[in-house]
Amino acid sequence: MKIHGLQKMTLLDFPGKVACTVFLGGCDMRCPFCHNAELIDGTAPAVMEEEELLAFLKKRTGLLEGVAITGGEPLLRDDTITLMERIRELGYPVKLDTNGTHPERLRKIIDGGLVSYVAMDIKNSPERYAETCGLREMDLAPVRESVSLLMEGRTDYEFRTTTMDELHDAESFRKIGEWIRGAKRYYLQKFTDRDTVPFEGFHAPAEDEMQQYLAIARKYVPEAEIRG
Ligand code: SF4
Numbered sequence: 001m002k003i004h005g006l007q008k009m010t011l012l013d014f015p016g017k018v019a020c021t022v023f024l025g026g027c028d029m030r031c032p033f034c035h036n037a038e039l040i041d042g043t044a045p046a047v048m049e050e051e052e053l054l055a056f057l058k059k060r061t062g063l064l065e066g067v068a069i070t071g072g073e074p075l076l077r078d079d080t081i082t083l084m085e086r087i088r089e090l091g092y093p094v095k096l097d098t099n100g101t102h103p104e105r106l107r108k109i110i111d112g113g114l115v116s117y118v119a120m121d122i123k124n125s126p127e128r129y130a131e132t133c134g135l136r137e138m139d140l141a142p143v144r145e146s147v148s149l150l151m152e153g154r155t156d157y158e159f160r161t162t163t164m165d166e167l168h169d170a171e172s173f174r175k176i177g178e179w180i181r182g183a184k185r186y187y188l189q190k191f192t193d194r195d196t197v198p199f200e201g202f203h204a205p206a207e208d209e210m211q212q213y214l215a216i217a218r219k220y221v222p223e224a225e226i227r228g
Pocket of ligand 1: 033
C-alpha cells in the first residue's frame with residue numbers, strides 16, 4: 001500500500017498520545033475548504049511503501065505511543081484495514097480520521113478491535129451536507145450509519161465540524177445538534193486558510209459567532225468545545 005505522507009511525531013493528532021500521523025491518498029468528497037487537497041484525487045506521489053512505514057514504526061517502539069491515520073479518506077479501501085492490523089500487531093493503538101462514508105469498514109475495524117479513537121467529520125446540517133462536501137448530491141445514509149455506529153460507544157470517538165461563515169450559521173448547529181444529540185464529544189473547529197485550500201473566499205466566523213454556535217451545540221452535546 002502506498003503511503004502519501006508521514007509526520008514522524010505529533011502531540012496534536014491522537015488525544016493524549018505522542019503519535020505519528022500517516023496520510024493516505026484518495027477521497028470520495030471534494031470539500032472546497034480541504035487542507036489536504038493534493039491528496040484527495042489520489043494523484044499525489046507516494047512518499048513510501050507500507051513496508052517502509054512498518055520498519056519505521058518498529059524502530060520507534062517505546063518512543064511513539066500511537067499511530068494516527070488520516071487522508072484523504074482512509075476507509076476508501078480495504079487495504080487500510082490490513083494496514084491497521086499490521087500496525088496493531090506492532091503494539092500501537094490506532095486513531096482514525098474519517099468522513100463517515102464507509103460504515104461497513106468502520107464497523108469492521110471496531111468489531112476487530114483495530115481502532116482506539118475515531119474522529120469523524122460532521123460537515124454540516126443534513127440539508128447543506130452535499131454542498132459543504134463539494135458534491136452536487138449525495139446519499140447521507142452511510143454518514144448517518146457511521147454516526148449511529150460511533151454513538152454505540154464501542155470505541156472512543158469525537159465528532160467535529162470545520163466552521164466557516166460561508167457554509168454555517170446558527171441553524172446549522174441546531175440541526176447538527178439534533179442529529180448527534182447525546183454524543184460523547186463534539187468540537188467546532190475554526191476554519192484556517194492555507195495555500196493548499198482549493199477554493200478561495202472562505203472565512204472563519206468571528207469569535208462571538210463561534211461562542212454562539214458553541215452555546216447551541218452544548219444544548220445537545222454538553223461536552224462540546226471550540227478547538228483551535
Ligand atoms: S473529506 Fe476530508 S480529505 Fe476528503 S475532501 Fe473533505 S476535507 Fe478533504
